[in-house]
Amino acid sequence: MRSRAAADRCELADGYAPFILAVASGKGGTGKTLVATNLAVLWADAGLSVLLADCDVEAPNSHLFLPARTDKLTSVESKVARPDSQACNACGTCSDLCAFGAVRILGGTPVVFEEICHGCGVCVSSCPTGAMGECSLRVGEVSTGVAKRSQRLRLVTGRLDIGQVKAPSLIGATREEAERWDADILVLDAPPGVACSAVAAVRHADALLLVTEPTAFGLHDLELSLMLGSDMGLPIGVVVNRDGSGPTDIAEFATAQRVDVVGRIPFDRRIAEVYARGGLIVDELPEATSWLRTISSWIEDVAEGSAPSAADGLRERAGR
Amino acid sequence: MKSVVIASGKGGTGKTTLTALFAHLAAKSCCTVLVDADVEGSNLPIALGVEEASCEDFKGGAKATVDTESCKACGACQTVCRFGAILRDEAGVYVFDQLSCEGCGACARVCKAGAIKMETGAAGSMCAGTSSAGRMSFGSLLPGEDLSGKLVTEVRRLGLKEADDCDADLLLIDGPPGVGCPAIAALADTDLLVAIAEPTVSGVHDLARLAELAYRFDLGVAVILNKADLSAEGADWIREFCAERGLPLIAEIPYAPDIAALPTMRFGWRDYEPGTASPGMAAVVSAWRAVGGLIGVDSRA
Structure with missing residues (x-):
């Protein structure tokens, strides 16, 4: 107790x-x-x-x-895929494996649609040239405090x-x-x-x-x-x-x-x-x-x- | 053709309630197709009644399932899952949580035993039918499914197709609450957003967030203050907000018993003829005229 x-x-x-x-x-x-x-x-x-x-x-x-008197404010981010087009050889593995249709190779360049990217990491771990990385995208914030x-x-x-x-x-x-x-x-x-x-x-x-x-x-x-x-x-x-x-x-x-x-x-x-x-x-x-x-x-x-x-x-x- | 999202x-x-009344009024002077874009609480079909609806399944995203017989319990799937959808129970058996699974397939890729399958099922339905105020498209997401925004986009597309088929003047869309994924999907490529605000602290706070969203998407906004006489102070907040932001406040509809009673009539109001008998209904008619004026659609009603 x-x-x-x-x-x-x-x-x-x-x-x-x-x-x-x-x-x-x-x-x-x-x-x-x-x-x-x-x-x-x-x-x-x-x-x-x-x-x-x-x-x-x-x-x-x-x-x-x-x-409430806010005593803590945290920025909340979520992961999204971020390709390096220099290192990409446009093999299309990422686009084939993405379950959400969030990665495409357009005109030989990888493009990520961040709104539909779930940040699952499948494209990152499967890229043969290591060209797919990740970055964080802010989605909002969480505040907390004691009620007045x-x-x-x-x-x-x-x-x-x-x-x-x-x-x-x-x-x-x-x-x-x-x-x-x-x-x-x-x-x-x-x-x-x-x-x-x-x-x-x-x-x-x-x-x-x-x-x-x-x-x-x-x-x-x-x-x-x-x-x-x-x-x-x-x-x-x-x-x-x-x-x-x-x-x-x-x-x-x-x-x-x-x-x-x-x-x-x-x-x-x-x-x-x-x-x-x-x-x-x-x-x-x-x-x-x-x-x-x-x-x-x-x-x-x-x-x-x-x-x-x-x-x-x-x-x-x-x-x- | 013009499109309006409520x-x-x-x-x-x-x-x-207002979409249904506007639909009745619109049916008098122009050919309108209706869309219920609130797929998590689809109520426009209840309000207007729909006959001879033809529906099809809405395919959801895939979900991972495990065959516990062939699973070697190596735990590789759990390591790679970013959504906390794979749990290990007390007996050491890996359990897949369908509600947390986002269907990315990362687990199936790393499973050496080939015990994980990605399965796709129906996540809801989308329909088109004839309502008492014209053709309508609507959809319903199964509880617990994701992809709410995608279904909204599909239902909207179905409405557009209906509108093309009958050469409609207007696509009238009943939107979902909020400012997130479903709301953004409902607002895409719209000529006018009609924001319904109530005179409360929450009402003005949430109107401000919606107006900000419309600004980001470069959408025209008109505001209707509903239940206007509920709070004099709250009504002033809405009026001041609209004046500050330069948003047209096109109507103030009082809290009217005849309007408030409509949603309580389960099957009655599909035959309801909006008149101008009450001050509330007169305000609805003038709101509809203002909407028509803003988008250039005949709204004489």
């Missing part, structure tokens, strides 16, 4: 693994950031040490609700450079940075969608919260997210946001899919107004604590099974 |  003093600040990890909660959704704009930021604050206020990693690197918004609101809450934010396409590798770097810090719980604010970016953000989590809305669009995209989540074998809880705004019955669907609706946030114009100006519902709406506690209690139950000490922490410090 | 950095700002 770790000492309680350590929980007062996030310190560099020494083998202690936090409980990892991923907050995701197929559809955009369902309330992932709303849920992730407010849960993080609920727990930090209850005495837990909390890490919040914003993995929506194309549109990172958590920091707008939880400003609470010493017990640290934010890690990945931010993709505009025009760059390698979001998944930046998401990987964001999670690596987050996992260097010690905490009771790590909350991952995932990007929308179900492709490689979403996979990179939610993999190896201990639990997955899927935030949806009671609309035909929300239901359709929830179905895709459930497929992804069950492929990964994660415990899944569904949160219905803007509950009551439409006739679509998420609960019926969830029952048929054998997943639980573990929380509901009502359709309430005040929530939209608080969010619009960058506020937190846990601070401004008295009822918000009970909506969030319902979600939290599901997470406590999951943690009970996979990480009992984290579950104890969650329960004890949440004052129950 | 996009937003932030998700859930109303891209699909």
